[in-house]
Amino acid sequence: MATRRAKPAIALSICLLAAVTATFAIAFVAASASLTPPATAIDEHSYAEEVATAMAGSSAASGQTLIAEYGCGACHISGEGRVAPLFAGIGARAARRRPPLSAEQYLFESILYPGALVLDGYANAMPANFRDRLTLTEIGHIIAYLLTLDEATGNT
Numbered sequence: 001m002a003t004r005r006a007k008p009a010i011a012l013s014i015c016l017l018a019a020v021t022a023t024f025a026i027a028f029v030a031a032s033a034s035l036t037p038p039a040t041a042i043d044e045h046s047y048a049e050e051v052a053t054a055m056a057g058s059s060a061a062s063g064q065t066l067i068a069e070y071g072c073g074a075c076h077i078s079g080e081g082r083v084a085p086l087f088a089g090i091g092a093r094a095a096r097r098r099p100p101l102s103a104e105q106y107l108f109e110s111i112l113y114p115g116a117l118v119l120d121g122y123a124n125a126m127p128a129n130f131r132d133r134l135t136l137t138e139i140g141h142i143i144a145y146l147l148t149l150d151e152a153t154g155n156t
């Protein structure tokens with residue numbers, strides 16, 4: 001009796017498991033699809049929509065906090081054995097790095113898809129998972145903060 005009852009219960013569990021897995025798979029694909037993949041051929045429209053959304057209401061002060069929180073300074077810091085470029089002066093540099101991308105578009109791409117352009121003299125060592133860890137709003141805050149940095153500021 002007990003074993004006969006157990007079978008439908010197992011079948012039901014398997015169905016439930018399959019349903020839950022499918023739901024997660026669909027949610028994952030939907031979430032991944034919500035961000036533009038790295039542009040293979042860039043133009044002035046690349047990332048433009050997301051950048052506009054990210055920058056709406058962005059706060060440089062929040063960006064500074066997030067940069068500390070996410071440990072960007074572990075690599076982007078002055079000193080010996082530095083593995084990444086300093087943030088000092090990045091606001092002006094970003095505008096020239098990858099024409100026709102604007103400074104905002106370039107910073108957006110650098111944070112989400114660091115492999116899209118690996119700077120001369122550096123390894124492709126920037127973590128590629130910030131796109132999963134940061135919300136669009138947080139990315140906007142970080143970009144706003146980076147844009148405020150001139151040569152004298154931002155040596156984290």
Ligand code: HEC
Nearest residue numbers: 070071072075083084085110114117118119122123125126
């Ligand atoms: C493990 C080391 C590491 C960490 C942590 C890291 N980065 Fe980077 N980052 C790099 C390296 C290496 C480069 C240069 C290579 C390249 O172009 O991908 C880079 C490049 C960049 C650039 C382009 C810089 C330029 O001068 O054009 C930006 C912007 C940037 N990182 C932002 C960030 C932000 C924001 C964080 C934290 C949320 C962060 N990085 C965390 C290693 C790191």
